[in-house]
Amino acid sequence: MRRTRMNEIIAEIRRHDEFVVIAHVHPDGDALGSAVAMYLMLKNMGKKAFVCIEGNFPKKMEIVTQYCGDFIEPSESVFPCAIALDCGDTTRLGAASPLFYAAETRIVIDHHHTNTGYGDFNLVRSYSATGLILFELMGRMGYDIDAKTANCLYVAISTDTGNFSYEATDEATLACAAKLRKAGADIPLICEVMYKNRSYPETKLTGVAIDRIELFGNGRIALTYVLQSDYDALGAVKEDCDDLINYAREIDGVEVAVFLRQIDGGKFKLSLRSRSCVDVSRIAAGFHGGGHIRAAGGTMEGTLKDCSACIVKAVMEEINK
Amino acid sequence: MRRTRMNEIIAEIRRHDEFVVIAHVHPDGDALGSAVAMYLMLKNMGKKAFVCIEGNFPKKMEIVTQYCGDFIEPSESVFPCAIALDCGDTTRLGAASPLFYAAETRIVIDHHHTNTGYGDFNLVRSYSATGLILFELMGRMGYDIDAKTANCLYVAISTDTGNFSYEATDEATLACAAKLRKAGADIPLICEVMYKNRSYPETKLTGVAIDRIELFGNGRIALTYVLQSDYDALGAVKEDCDDLINYAREIDGVEVAVFLRQIDGGKFKLSLRSRSCVDVSRIAAGFHGGGHIRAAGGTMEGTLKDCSACIVKAVMEEINK
Known part of the structure; x- marks a missing residue:
């Protein structure tokens, strides 16, 4: 060059x-x-x-x-x-x-x-x-x-x-x-x-996603999700979930945050964030994805329950390495 | 001096x-x-x-x-x-x-x-x-x-x-x-x-408060509240609600945000925030309180329903002045 x-x-x-x-x-x-x-x-x-x-x-x-x-x-x-x-x-x-x-x-x-x-x-x-x-x-x-x-x-x-x-x-x-x-x-x-400005639907979607946060691995993993039906119910648009994962990541003690966004019935977009020691791009690589050390993403197929269990297991393995 | x-x-x-x-x-x-x-x-x-x-x-x-x-x-x-x-x-x-x-x-x-x-x-x-x-x-x-x-x-x-x-x-x-x-x-x-760090109870309390946000006055007023029972249910402490009012204030189109925190059965601590044109200290003065133009507070007595209706009415009057 x-x-x-x-x-x-x-x-x-x-x-x-x-x-x-x-x-x-x-x-x-x-x-x-x-x-x-x-x-x-x-x-x-x-x-x-x-x-x-x-x-x-x-x-x-x-x-x-x-x-x-x-x-x-x-x-x-x-x-x-x-x-x-x-x-x-x-x-x-x-x-x-x-x-x-x-x-x-x-x-x-x-x-x-x-x-x-x-x-x-x-x-x-x-x-x-x-x-x-x-x-x-x-x-x-x-x-x-x-x-x-x-x-x-x-x-x-x-x-x-x-x-x-x-x-x-x-x-x-x-x-x-x-x-x-x-x-x-x-x-x-x-x-x-x-x-310092959010639409009403984005605010409501934030509330929904926070309400759904679950902790795993002694509080080191936080997972939440948004379904297709949420968008219709709240009048939200796709971009309204862009910052949601941060509410999971910023919980005291959480090292890895996981966010699943349903993109069709049995398919989810996966987002991962980490705080300090886990390379989430390595995890994302196992799910048709990639990214950076602290922010990565991929896709998953299956029910919400199966996808959640599968990604939590993968994150646990990476944390315990 | x-x-x-x-x-x-x-x-x-x-x-x-x-x-x-x-x-x-x-x-x-x-x-x-x-x-x-x-x-x-x-x-x-x-x-x-x-x-x-x-x-x-x-x-x-x-x-x-x-x-x-x-x-x-x-x-x-x-x-x-x-x-x-x-x-x-x-x-x-x-x-x-x-x-x-x-x-x-x-x-x-x-x-x-x-x-x-x-x-x-x-x-x-x-x-x-x-x-x-x-x-x-x-x-x-x-x-x-x-x-x-x-x-x-x-x-x-x-x-x-x-x-x-x-x-x-x-x-x-x-x-x-x-x-x-x-x-x-x-x-x-x-x-x-x-x-970028919140306790799990604070995060959950945020979700609860967002879930309860209601808009009034064509979306210019946003109101939410936290009850005493929420603290026990979520393991939260008093300070965990300090920033909650911002989620109401930051909704697109909202001029005045109202937050009611129950301090005993029939008593609420009132917080008010405004964005640009309403002097909330004038409103607070009517509720045993005061403060600044953009941030003020007071106290109210009564049921949640009555207090909410009363403060929304007072804010509407100030907005329409």
């Missing part, structure tokens, strides 16, 4: 007048925040800019998408310059991929250390968030970060650090947050919208 | 050899974090130091109390110097009050703007946390903040800013967090212990 110095990227951004900004499919806060921050900088520099991202945008992300009036659909258009943000490889470009490849100059800015370097210019740094790379880039360019851009970058770095709780929350990340606050980032509003 | 410059406080700390450090009764993270941070600095300076705080220490605070081997019970002892931290007035000193008054030199360090200035030396600044004042003080003293002190100060400022989500989360707070991270603050561990 050809890695690029920041100054080369800056020269390319200065050289072009029209851009398409791309972020990864089904964007999270780092993807959308970075894309809209880049868009705002380009517009403030008097350039033409458009943003193209495949997938649904979470409603809470209106806090940044509201600043962008130029989202476009994937097409065969040719832009002088394409900038891919927060996309570790080309599959992450999704339907925006043709726009990226058609561009005369292709820039990649990303924080995933696995980035494959698929651009003409690749600015890849293992920072806590792509938004943090943009913050540094904007500083070098002498771009005076306004309140809108500050909000976008704050959403980006806050998202990818679990609102400043993950290991990656380093000095540079917090120092960046401080400067974004000074530049006008509305931290209380961002936290309220992003972390 | 006689307010004191930081340099005078520094001179007093340098001048004395033995200290009692006091923080407010039933200490939170800012009180305990600040007290133990001060203790560590004094010990590292080769001085004698003891910490006296009335009340129960939350178990999660072991993350800072573990660093202090010199907690003492309230007594009539006379120390050359007493330092009261995070106590806005003398009632907050609780049972440690005689120790404070008996001391030859009495120092107050606090961030509450209502501080009454009851010390011989009063360092009162409206910072986001008392821990932030200590951070500045330690910088001025040339104290090289070690990892233990960094953890204490991080817990202090994280607690009082809602882990960097409240309005008070200013540039200085985040810049301080960045420097504490550099000094060795174990942010992932602190967040895990303080914000």
Whole structure:
């Protein structure tokens, strides 16, 4: 891979007048925040800019998408310059991929250390968030970060650090947050919208899932589940269960949390989380899945009762290794 | 009130050899974090130091109390110097009050703007946390903040800013967090212990309370409750309901959340939270209580059904004003 110095990227951004900004499919806060921050900088520099991202945008992300009036659909258009943000490889470009490849100059800015370097210019740094790379880039360019851009970058770095709780929350990340606050980032509003807001159905589904938590293995394993019928009964949507597993994982003494989500009558999506010593990706590998040491997933078939017994047994074996 | 410059406080700390450090009764993270941070600095300076705080220490605070081997019970002892931290007035000193008054030199360090200035030396600044004042003080003293002190100060400022989500989360707070991270603050561990850990009974009580949430006033009011019998049934303790009201408040569209906790057969403790436009302290005033604009409380008597209907009516009236 050809890695690029920041100054080369800056020269390319200065050289072009029209851009398409791309972020990864089904964007999270780092993807959308970075894309809209880049868009705002380009517009403030008097350039033409458009943003193209495949997938649904979470409603809470209106806090940044509201600043962008130029989202476009994937097409065969040719832009002088394409900038891919927060996309570790080309599959992450999704339907925006043709726009990226058609561009005369292709820039990649990303924080995933696995980035494959698929651009003409690749600015890849293992920072806590792509938004943090943009913050540094904007500083070098002498771009005076306004309140809108500050909000976008704050959403980006806050998202990818679990609102400043993950290991990656380093000095540079917090120092960046401080400067974004000074530049006008509305931290209380961002936290309220992003972390302190749930739909009524999601709240109710949370209650149901908590009610069903069972402990196994002397309290080291917590298991809960959600059935297809729950969605209809509560008016919930699929995404409403995304955070449920945390209530199981965060029980004092629990090392591994298991969450089963029914995807059809006899099939379950399996999610696993661990706290400190169990590698759940090894467990997930036994269930057509995989993932990371602390977060992994797979699929299971059978009745709820059989699947529960089977996964608890597998977790116990891994704990006792 | 006689307010004191930081340099005078520094001179007093340098001048004395033995200290009692006091923080407010039933200490939170800012009180305990600040007290133990001060203790560590004094010990590292080769001085004698003891910490006296009335009340129960939350178990999660072991993350800072573990660093202090010199907690003492309230007594009539006379120390050359007493330092009261995070106590806005003398009632907050609780049972440690005689120790404070008996001391030859009495120092107050606090961030509450209502501080009454009851010390011989009063360092009162409206910072986001008392821990932030200590951070500045330690910088001025040339104290090289070690990892233990960094953890204490991080817990202090994280607690009082809602882990960097409240309005008070200013540039200085985040810049301080960045420097504490550099000094060795174990942010992932602190967040895990303080914000991502609940007992099994607390988790179950959360499920019960969520299950009971009812919406009123076109979804602008959410009400839930916990009965005395729930505690026995779940093995829960009183404090396990402290955060429950947030699940009601954080429902999309809810402006006012109401939580009723049964304290004896026909008596309920009332808690109120609002999001953005309703002053709940005005509502609480009608129920033998008071508080802040966004958080207030009171008491009610009657059946659950009557109390619920009565408080919903009162909230509706305030909303419609």
